[in-house]
Amino acid sequence: MTKVAITGLGMTTPLGGDVPSTWEAALDGRSGVRTLDNDWVEKYGLEVSFAGQVAVRPEEVLTRPEMKRMDPSAQMAIIATREAWANAGSPEVDPDRLGAAVSSGIGGVWTLLNAWDTLKEKGAARVLPLTVPMLMPNSPAAYVELEIGARAGAHAPVSACASGAEAIATGYRMILEGRADVVVAGGTEAATHPVTLASFGAMQALSRRNDDPAGASRPYDVTRDGFVMGEGSGIIVLESEEFAKARGARIYAYLAGVGLTSDAYHIAAPEPNGRGQARAMRLALESGGLSPQNVAHINAHATSTVVGDMIEARAIRSLLGAHADRTLLSATKSMMGHLLGGAGAVESILVIKAIQDRKAPPTINVTQPDPELEVDLVCDIPRAMPQGDVVGINNSFGFGGHNCALAFTNA
Amino acid sequence: MALSEKEVLAGLAEIVAEETGVDAAEVVGDKSFTDDLDIDSLSMMTIVTLAEEKFDVRIPDEEVKNLVTVGDAVAYITGAQS
Known part of the structure; x- marks a missing residue:
């Protein structure tokens, strides 16, 4: 293929x-x-x-x-x-x-x-x-x-x-x-x-x-x-x-799989259980022949809204289970804000760079993490990603219930 | 007060340079907008719209096709003032 x-x-x-x-x-x-x-x-x-x-x-x-x-x-x-x-x-x-x-x-x-x-x-x-x-x-x-x-x-x-x-x-x-x-x-x-x-x-x-x-x-x-x-x-x-x-090009990474779903729930609010979001991530992994256990890093959509952030965190937990404790989650909108239509592409590049350099970028401004958060959030300083074959996911969700997950793998 | 042809040319060259990237020094009397300056019809209409505002003149759509060279446009604008 x-x-x-x-x-x-x-x-x-x-x-x-x-x-x-x-x-x-x-x-x-x-x-x-x-x-x-x-x-x-x-x-x-x-x-x-x-x-x-x-x-x-x-x-x-x-x-x-x-x-x-x-x-x-x-x-x-x-x-x-x-x-x-x-x-x-x-x-x-x-x-x-x-x-x-x-x-x-x-x-x-x-x-x-x-x-x-x-x-x-x-x-x-x-x-x-x-x-x-x-x-x-x-x-x-x-x-x-x-x-x-x-x-x-x-x-x-x-x-x-x-x-x-x-x-x-x-x-x-x-x-x-x-x-x-x-x-x-x-x-x-x-x-x-x-x-x-x-x-x-x-x-x-x-x-x-x-x-x-x-x-x-x-x-x-x-x-x-x-x-x-x-x-x-x-x-x-x-x-x-x-x-x-x-042509002898330098390959940074591969886009191994994509997952696209829609919520059919509300024009602006995400479906509260994050089922569509979890399914987008699952489809991205499946289409690339990857398993949730391969995921080393996720650049979350996480926009800093009260409701949205935790829905995504729950979706990630439901997909990865206990492996979420070993998956480095970064919310880079903490540093640049939400680039709306630009976000999914900019954050994909950050995932590609993270895989290349084996460094998950930090989430800033987290002084007290939400107590319901059951993921390994990278805070303040970058964290080293494992060597060997890894998967990094970028999540992007949009008003209208559009869910898109992209699964990248190392070169 | 009406501007001289020289002043109209300078003002027009400024618009053309700004909109298309053509060197203002190239915007002179006998140059054709399409053949010499490589200006497409959309850009020409933009130049006309901006020139109407800058020189406070009206250039009817049916007149634009007659403005083949820079000199044609300068003459038309100069004559159309007040």
Whole structure:
């Protein structure tokens, strides 16, 4: 059976403008969450005044025309794509055998609302012609497709905060189905907009720890009070093992299996017993011919919400049983906030790096773990992972009851 | 006060450079937007929309196809002022 190799990594996050800087900051347990300096926080009376914004602004990296032709969500995806593609050695591949799968959870919210402001203030004649190509949810996928010249298909499977992981699952299937030899896949989000913050705030989904932004994202801590908005993008290069080996590519890890389920329970709340989440993890392992006993590390979805964190912890316990005591669980949203559609891809890269370096990154801000937590949570400093063959899982769940688990194995 | 052709050209070159990445020095009288500057129709419409705002003129959609060269656009905008 074809194996799917990972040969290139790229990202831009609140912790750093690329993979090396983000990974270093993550191992150091730094926070990328800060007080917002935008005047709209006070102007519109936002109850939450902080977020995890990208450490390197896109305008520092892209040209002015690139900035003007892309929504910030696509800008970040392109920055991550360029890093990942170069990191993979800019593979020479028949364009008909090259695919793209990139999605975002929210899409071009800045473009849409800027156009709406223009319409109201200046009239229809001033609305720019590129508004639709910039706001459409497939825009990041399309710009990545154009960037690398991918003609095997470009997809944008949208599933809220599972989007980035589901895009990687889509890329995996494109290779297994024989549609492509190489797929550039991942997720992106740039929705730190007052409307998004106000809307998540209205759901009471966001932490309101305005006096301590860096301490606000605290998955599994007893005082957690909601997630922290983040932004950024993660992109990986997937290849069939045969293609990667034939061109002598460096293989970081393998994407051994994917599991996708849906809860059919509630538009925003996860099913309380975490059955769909556990089943997604089980399917990811089964599709890769792996057993729960092989799992050495999990990067949890864990967003720091009161309800969500423990549902996932219970799902992990139900899947792994006593082996959960020996599985290193990391909740990296504690450091960068929740990147929504970007989260699944960025956190997948952290799993891949963890497997490569045999270091599980820390969860910060946990001063008192939830007493019901029955998993081995990596706190404050990285922990060594076992040598030999290991499995690392990335979990991503999205509003709508979308559950996506990705199982990675060492090279 | 109406701008001179030279001033319109400078302002137009700024928009074209900003939107497309074409060097502003390349945006001169006899250059064709499509053939010489490689500007596609969507970008051309963006330039027209921004130029209408910058120079406070109206460029009807049916007029845009006649603006083949930079000089055509400069002449039209200069004449359309007030």
